Amino acid sequence: MDAMARLLITRREAVLAGAAALSASALPAPAAALGQMDTAIRNVFGEATIRAGKVTLDLPPLVENGNTVPMTVSVESPMTKDNYVKAIHVFNDKNPQPNVISLKLSPRAGKAVIATRIRLAGTQKLTAIAEMSDGTLWSGTEEVVVTLAACLEDLP
Amino acid sequence: MTARALINVPRKAKRGDVIEIKTLISHVMESGFRTGTNGKTIPRDIITSFACTYNGEEIFATQFYPAVAANPFVTFYTIATDNGTLAFTWIGDNGFEVTQEAKIVVE
Amino acid sequence: MVATLMLGASASARAQGVRPYTVVGDAIPASLTGAPGDPERGLKIVTNRQVGLCLLCHSGPYPEERFQGTMAPTLAGAGTRWSEGQLRLRMVDAARISPETIMPPYYRVDGLTRVAPGFRGKTILTAEQIEDVVAYLKTLKN
Amino acid sequence: MEKRLRLVAPALAIVLAAIASLAFAEIPLSQRRSGYEQMSREVKAMQDDDTSNPASLSVLDGEALWTRREGSAQKSCADCHHDAETSMRGVSARYPAFDAAKRRPLDIEQRINLCRTEKQQATPLPFESRDLLALTAYLGKQSRGMPIAVISDDDTKPFIEAGRQIYARRQGQLNLSCQNCHDDNAGQKLAGVELPQGHPTGYPLYRLEWQSLGSLQRRLRNCLFGMRAEPYAYGADEYVDLELFLMWRARGMTVETPAVRP
Numbered sequence: 001m002d003a004m005a006r007l008l009i010t011r012r013e014a015v016l017a018g019a020a021a022l023s024a025s026a027l028p029a030p031a032a033a034l035g036q037m038d039t040a041i042r043n044v045f046g047e048a049t050i051r052a053g054k055v056t057l058d059l060p061p062l063v064e065n066g067n068t069v070p071m072t073v074s075v076e077s078p079m080t081k082d083n084y085v086k087a088i089h090v091f092n093d094k095n096p097q098p099n100v101i102s103l104k105l106s107p108r109a110g111k112a113v114i115a116t117r118i119r120l121a122g123t124q125k126l127t128a129i130a131e132m133s134d135g136t137l138w139s140g141t142e143e144v145v146v147t148l149a150a151c152l153e154d155l156p
Numbered sequence: 157m158t159a160r161a162l163i164n165v166p167r168k169a170k171r172g173d174v175i176e177i178k179t180l181i182s183h184v185m186e187s188g189f190r191t192g193t194n195g196k197t198i199p200r201d202i203i204t205s206f207a208c209t210y211n212g213e214e215i216f217a218t219q220f221y222p223a224v225a226a227n228p229f230v231t232f233y234t235i236a237t238d239n240g241t242l243a244f245t246w247i248g249d250n251g252f253e254v255t256q257e258a259k260i261v262v263e
Numbered sequence: 264m265v266a267t268l269m270l271g272a273s274a275s276a277r278a279q280g281v282r283p284y285t286v287v288g289d290a291i292p293a294s295l296t297g298a299p300g301d302p303e304r305g306l307k308i309v310t311n312r313q314v315g316l317c318l319l320c321h322s323g324p325y326p327e328e329r330f331q332g333t334m335a336p337t338l339a340g341a342g343t344r345w346s347e348g349q350l351r352l353r354m355v356d357a358a359r360i361s362p363e364t365i366m367p368p369y370y371r372v373d374g375l376t377r378v379a380p381g382f383r384g385k386t387i388l389t390a391e392q393i394e395d396v397v398a399y400l401k402t403l404k405n
Numbered sequence: 406m407e408k409r410l411r412l413v414a415p416a417l418a419i420v421l422a423a424i425a426s427l428a429f430a431e432i433p434l435s436q437r438r439s440g441y442e443q444m445s446r447e448v449k450a451m452q453d454d455d456t457s458n459p460a461s462l463s464v465l466d467g468e469a470l471w472t473r474r475e476g477s478a479q480k481s482c483a484d485c486h487h488d489a490e491t492s493m494r495g496v497s498a499r500y501p502a503f504d505a506a507k508r509r510p511l512d513i514e515q516r517i518n519l520c521r522t523e524k525q526q527a528t529p530l531p532f533e534s535r536d537l538l539a540l541t542a543y544l545g546k547q548s549r550g551m552p553i554a555v556i557s558d559d560d561t562k563p564f565i566e567a568g569r570q571i572y573a574r575r576q577g578q579l580n581l582s583c584q585n586c587h588d589d590n591a592g593q594k595l596a597g598v599e600l601p602q603g604h605p606t607g608y609p610l611y612r613l614e615w616q617s618l619g620s621l622q623r624r625l626r627n628c629l630f631g632m633r634a635e636p637y638a639y640g641a642d643e644y645v646d647l648e649l650f651l652m653w654r655a656r657g658m659t660v661e662t663p664a665v666r667p
Contacts, residue, residue, distance in 0.1 A: 063667075064597070064613075065667060067615075068613035070447040070448075092223060095223050096189040097223065100223040101218060101221060102218065104218075106214075106215060106216075108215045108235055108237070109233050109235070110174035110175075110234060111174050113233055115230070115232075116224060116228065116229055116230050118223050118224060118225055119222070123329075147596065147598060160466060162455070178457065181462075182459075182463075184617075226616035227459040227462065227616070229457065312596065316579075319595055319596045329597065331596070332593070334593045365585045365590070367579040367580050367581070375575075375580055376576050376577075377576045377629075377635045378578045378633065378634065379578065379636075380635060382578040385578070
């Protein structure tokens with residue numbers, strides 16, 4: 001029944017949507033065509049080439065609510081002194097803000113795998129971009145279907 | 157009550173082993189995008205960074221955004237190199253700072 | 264079948280703006296508003312999960328709508344299965360046909376228990392909305 | 406004649422209630438399923454591993470509170486009950502339990518607050534406060550893995566029955582009962598969500614939606630809100646009776662506290 005409770009709350013959802021609209025309208029004009037995730041990615045990496053591959057985003061394809069979604073990012077890399085993952089950035093397309101998490105790694109990690117839990121305001125795509133020690137950029141994208149948008153019950 | 161953190165580091169490892177480290181900390185991660193019952197935006201209150209050092213050297217560092225869920229949970233890996241101490245530090249809005257340590261024996 | 268005539272809304276309900284209606288057998292033959300509804304508005308109500316709530320329990324012919332309920336029969340073909348008047352009574356107060364139904368009474372304010380303050384004395388849908396939904400459901404032919 | 410009718414009416418009501426409860430489609434004991442079984446692999450893993458289960462943080466809080474001296478008596482829980490791992494083993498699995506002085510069942514939250522007011526001479530902890538949730542999580546953890554074992558006897562039966570009546574009563578603008586969803590339609594989908602049977606095996610529990618720990622009463626409040634019904638006040642007899650009925654309905658099922666649910 002709580003699913004119904006969540007669906008019945010309209011005011012906060014409206015506010016959340018408003019906040020998203022506001023942040024989108026603050027973006028420079030050419031960015032509007034790109035969407036918030038691609039814009040954010042370009043803001044970090046400029047015009048550098050980003051190739052698809054080596055990065056795997058592991059997320060449940062369908063979640064009951066977006067407030068706490070488990071996410072694992074893994075990057076194919078030997079993680080040696082000469083060949084390792086320097087950084088990983090994760091972006092989203094529909095939250096009020098496009099960034100999710102950024103992290104720095106070193107060869108001492110042994111394995112370029114990290115797991116965390118994130119918030120998703122509705123069904124959307126996520127992209128993780130790995131920056132390698134040789135300067136190349138690799139990306140992986142995944143879509144998560146959120147059965148209901150992340151919103152609140154009435155406050156207790 | 158102060159923030160509470162849970163860390164899972166193997167007590168013992170063989171030199172060169174890749175070990176899994178799990179961390180969990182209590183924090184609301186108030187996104188700054190929510191509205192309170194009074195109609196006003198609830199101010200942002202999040203952890204903004206988390207880092208781990210191994211015998212003083214930084215081996216892992218993250219930046220968190222409001223999209224990280226409440227009670228942040230992070231799992232990562234590192235190579236067991238020496239006996240010693242892993243120190244975990246979370247820093248956030250409103251002067252939030254928590255450091256916790258774990259010992260490891262490397263054979 | 265013998266037609267039973269019943270006066271729908273009680274005096275107290277009428278005072279709160281619920282219009283009287285007449286049940287004939289298992290139907291309310293006459294429009295609650297005296298005018299036909301608008302099927303296009305009806306479709307919007309049915310697929311709006313905050314207004315009609317229909318898709319929480321029912322599924323329907325909406326391939327683009329994810330997550331439709333399975334607690335109640337599909338709405339597809341409703342206009343073939345039921346007459347306009349039968350649809351209207353099923354919307355207004357389905358418990359008159361089957362007391363055990365989980366279908367909420369969309370146009371009834373009395374005989375309810377512990378209604379939350381914000382909803383007290385209010386029907387789930389207005390008479391106009393009921394007519395819109397009935398007009399829309401009538402278009403759902405097999 | 407009129408007088409006789411008046412005498413007969415209550416008896417008739419009882420007979421009708423008995424018929425109603427016979428018609429009541431109870432889930433056979435062998436077919437009961439915890440909400441855990443409907444969860445995804447990821448969420449199950451979150452509950453199963455202590456470092457991964459966010460409710461563990463509250464269990465640690467509760468452990469610290471157990472030994473904290475409170476109130477004008479300056480007594481801690483441990484001063485009377487000693488090591489919770491032995492003294493509190495199986496206790497939560499038996500709650501709500503009958504209190505002879507109050508002549509009605511109390512849930513574990515009320516039991517803790519009775520200790521606070523009477524033994525520690527401290528103020529009661531508010532429902533859903535961090536400390537009360539932490540203590541109930543810590544106590545619940547001491548029963549993890551044990552069967553739910555609320556007592557059904559002459560003292561508690563009337564309250565179990567009262568809880569059952571609330572469970573079966575249509576409420577709110579949507580005119581639904583708990584039973585409509587959690588017995589008659591368990592396993593069906595309410596929009597995208599598979600309806601659970603509604604067994605309170607893991608409270609207090611961490612709901613991913615709440616992003617925090619919450620009590621069974623908070624969960625019941627959610628359902629009432631969804632039915633557009635007026636919630637009861639926290640601590641109301643109706644909630645405790647309902648909790649008792651639900652625990653009795655889940656008798657023999659395994660305590661999962663502190664559980665994780667979507």
